[in-house]
Amino acid sequence: MVVNCPTCGKDVTWDENSPFRPFCSKRCQLIDLGEWASGDRAIPAEEESPSEPDDYE
Secondary structure, three states: OEEEOOOOOOEEEOOOOOOOOOOOOHHHHHHHHHHHHHOOOOOOOOOOOOOOOOOOO
16 A cells, blocks of 8 residues: 655555655654644644532532
């Protein structure tokens, strides 16, 4: 199976001969990691509504 590198778009063969899959290289893998670490990428989440206060009486 062939997929596109999420960073640069190059074709990547999805098998054991592609150690950085889904990325084409260590460089693209580190670029992606840096984007997640800096907050440039994030998984959107819904805000939770505030819960009712607990009564401990």
